[in-house]
Amino acid sequence: MIKLIDGGVCAAEGFLAGGIHCGIRKNRTKRDLALIVSRVPASAAAVYTTNLVKGAPLTVTKEHIADGVAQAIICNSGNANTCNADGIQVAENMSRLLAEVMHIDHKNVVVASTGVIGQPLDITPIAKGIPALLASLDEHDCSAAAEGIMTTDTVKKEVAVEFTVGGKTCRMGGIAKGSGMIHPNMATMLVFITTDCAISPQMLQKALSADIKDSFNMVSVDGDTSTNDMVTVLANGMAGNEKITAEGTDFDTFMQALNTVTMALCRMIAADGEGATKLLECVVEGAADTATAKTVAKSVICSSLLKAAMFGADANWGRVLCAIGYSGAAVDVNKVDVAFHSAKGTIVVCENGAGVDFSEEIAKEILLEKEIDILISLHSGDASATAWGCDLTYDYVKINGDYRT
Amino acid sequence: MIKLIDGGVCAAEGFLAGGIHCGIRKNRTKRDLALIVSRVPASAAAVYTTNLVKGAPLTVTKEHIADGVAQAIICNSGNANTCNADGIQVAENMSRLLAEVMHIDHKNVVVASTGVIGQPLDITPIAKGIPALLASLDEHDCSAAAEGIMTTDTVKKEVAVEFTVGGKTCRMGGIAKGSGMIHPNMATMLVFITTDCAISPQMLQKALSADIKDSFNMVSVDGDTSTNDMVTVLANGMAGNEKITAEGTDFDTFMQALNTVTMALCRMIAADGEGATKLLECVVEGAADTATAKTVAKSVICSSLLKAAMFGADANWGRVLCAIGYSGAAVDVNKVDVAFHSAKGTIVVCENGAGVDFSEEIAKEILLEKEIDILISLHSGDASATAWGCDLTYDYVKINGDYRT
Numbered sequence: 001m002i003k004l005i006d007g008g009v010c011a012a013e014g015f016l017a018g019g020i021h022c023g024i025r026k027n028r029t030k031r032d033l034a035l036i037v038s039r040v041p042a043s044a045a046a047v048y049t050t051n052l053v054k055g056a057p058l059t060v061t062k063e064h065i066a067d068g069v070a071q072a073i074i075c076n077s078g079n080a081n082t083c084n085a086d087g088i089q090v091a092e093n094m095s096r097l098l099a100e101v102m103h104i105d106h107k108n109v110v111v112a113s114t115g116v117i118g119q120p121l122d123i124t125p126i127a128k129g130i131p132a133l134l135a136s137l138d139e140h141d142c143s144a145a146a147e148g149i150m151t152t153d154t155v156k157k158e159v160a161v162e163f164t165v166g167g168k169t170c171r172m173g174g175i176a177k178g179s180g181m182i183h184p185n186m187a188t189m190l191v192f193i194t195t196d197c198a199i200s201p202q203m204l205q206k207a208l209s210a211d212i213k214d215s216f217n218m219v220s221v222d223g224d225t226s227t228n229d230m231v232t233v234l235a236n237g238m239a240g241n242e243k244i245t246a247e248g249t250d251f252d253t254f255m256q257a258l259n260t261v262t263m264a265l266c267r268m269i270a271a272d273g274e275g276a277t278k279l280l281e282c283v284v285e286g287a288a289d290t291a292t293a294k295t296v297a298k299s300v301i302c303s304s305l306l307k308a309a310m311f312g313a314d315a316n317w318g319r320v321l322c323a324i325g326y327s328g329a330a331v332d333v334n335k336v337d338v339a340f341h342s343a344k345g346t347i348v349v350c351e352n353g354a355g356v357d358f359s360e361e362i363a364k365e366i367l368l369e370k371e372i373d374i375l376i377s378l379h380s381g382d383a384s385a386t387a388w389g390c391d392l393t394y395d396y397v398k399i400n401g402d403y404r405t
Numbered sequence: 406m407i408k409l410i411d412g413g414v415c416a417a418e419g420f421l422a423g424g425i426h427c428g429i430r431k432n433r434t435k436r437d438l439a440l441i442v443s444r445v446p447a448s449a450a451a452v453y454t455t456n457l458v459k460g461a462p463l464t465v466t467k468e469h470i471a472d473g474v475a476q477a478i479i480c481n482s483g484n485a486n487t488c489n490a491d492g493i494q495v496a497e498n499m500s501r502l503l504a505e506v507m508h509i510d511h512k513n514v515v516v517a518s519t520g521v522i523g524q525p526l527d528i529t530p531i532a533k534g535i536p537a538l539l540a541s542l543d544e545h546d547c548s549a550a551a552e553g554i555m556t557t558d559t560v561k562k563e564v565a566v567e568f569t570v571g572g573k574t575c576r577m578g579g580i581a582k583g584s585g586m587i588h589p590n591m592a593t594m595l596v597f598i599t600t601d602c603a604i605s606p607q608m609l610q611k612a613l614s615a616d617i618k619d620s621f622n623m624v625s626v627d628g629d630t631s632t633n634d635m636v637t638v639l640a641n642g643m644a645g646n647e648k649i650t651a652e653g654t655d656f657d658t659f660m661q662a663l664n665t666v667t668m669a670l671c672r673m674i675a676a677d678g679e680g681a682t683k684l685l686e687c688v689v690e691g692a693a694d695t696a697t698a699k700t701v702a703k704s705v706i707c708s709s710l711l712k713a714a715m716f717g718a719d720a721n722w723g724r725v726l727c728a729i730g731y732s733g734a735a736v737d738v739n740k741v742d743v744a745f746h747s748a749k750g751t752i753v754v755c756e757n758g759a760g761v762d763f764s765e766e767i768a769k770e771i772l773l774e775k776e777i778d779i780l781i782s783l784h785s786g787d788a789s790a791t792a793w794g795c796d797l798t799y800d801y802v803k804i805n806g807d808y809r810t
Contacts, residue, residue, distance in 0.1 A: 311806045
């Protein structure tokens, strides 16, 4: 029903994207300014970080999309525009400068920034760059935009799907920036999603707010909830379907499409966590309720000790039990089973809370793969949850020991 | 009033300590069995990890000191005796084997284990080692015991103080094992404290339970709350003071002595965190209440990003603001001031939640020191708190990438 297709935010009808190097980042080979535009005003929804320290762009964006409508997204990398005295003014200026050239209302512009916190963001290179930014717009290829929002990401992250609503073919695509300071809480990192499906702003917000609980809120790279996290969705209705304005089959299909896009971006973000060599997926089953399953999955995926063990391909399952035990969830630890799984197979390492004999050689072979599943059965009910993360490596320390220079 | 003196758990009158290599650890140069003995039965108090997965020795110890009396502590390293089907039986056997040779009630023996979780603990080397362990007892030097409880610790941790209660000179000393899986919650790591001060078991427990809230519960190396955390205090009364049985001046003095011992051990544990090159101390002032101050201090000290920045001597104060913002405490982030301090001086980096101009050269010089204070003023009240931690380094990853082999 939901079909993966090539592309990202340009996959949906009527969306264009571009990206350039304007001069915020010193490295001239790295793009630092991205733009996503809809040919017509679109329904807009967003979720934001729960960090009390919020980037100035979030305040501006929240105000701009209060009416549920937006037409363009401008995003710079290299500077978070957070904890700056003139932050709001600079973010507001970004929207005005773009709106002027595009001949749209600046209140229809979503503004985002990512990078170092607490360094004033100079508007000059952005102002000078806007003509080139507009000239870079492409209706098929969003690579430049996907690159323009990257910080320490090593690969650009984009995904797109096709689905049918009311007999009309709709498309939805997204791009994301992840890497470090990833430990979402109610919202997460920078993710921009576009769709040509017609849906009201209210239902779009409802879909997004429901989706992130099982997607971005279940990702952690390093336990640090960013100040600039934001997920934005624009839906421009150009697919021509009857507008979704209430729950029902169409809304369910839309949710499935959204979930396919967000889950794919979650896995990409976790796999490309700062310094990561492995994607970790923790699947908790048999929990008494969903909250318990989520708490356990996130606790395990966040354990520095387990993350380091996975880097070393060491089947140190005691650290899984330990993280379950301190998660805060009410779990009967004497019922817990643990297994490790990868493309090389599955190995059970713990049953009923105690170790079982297993082959260290086979465990090593399984854990040397790039994608590792940590499978936990609590045997206390029917609820389940999945969380994504990555291993803790020398490169995480290297990248973050001197990030600013 | 509280005077630091040489020594550890043997500083107090009537306490002896020893340690040997019995064969639990493969490396024959590392001691793996420690013993602390009082010449007479002593008041005993303890606090334990809140991890739902608890080491078997904790269950046995809890039962043994339920009557408030103990005379000996036996502790092995190299194996946590946790998540083992026969764990309780092995821990109980450790106490019985020792009690038999010492001709004391096995219920007066405190048992502790530290090391890998989920590997059966063979009693054989311990049983064989007990005569040599007893022979190693020394009434002046507790180095062998302090070494016997070490896992990945690089230095032994011991401290002692002298104080006066009711005109009598009392002594108190402690040893600790820290390093990794350190993120206490109500109790922490392995710490053994002895004193010759006479105090009832009830008041001893009261003193310990109060103390750990500001000491061990404010230390974090890696955010992982261990399964085997335990702090035990034995007070044998051999100083001859009138027994402390209620609150008052004597109890206050005892609390001060205890706090001096525990704070010193906290700093030693944090400074010798796995892979650490620096001791970090986060001092939060001007909080509306103590809970807020503690929440903020622990959030900052636990941030992987800040820890990596400190390793790189990078004054990336935005990460301090970020960690304050996601701490969960209700803080007015626009009032926050941040400064970094070390033996080389103090540098203010953030005022009223925004960056100030500062010399990166001077900041670097300050942050290259071994002990760094992160000073935070919230300007919202009179409460304060201190938390201790360490930097995140390549060696943390190296040590934990393959801990079991």
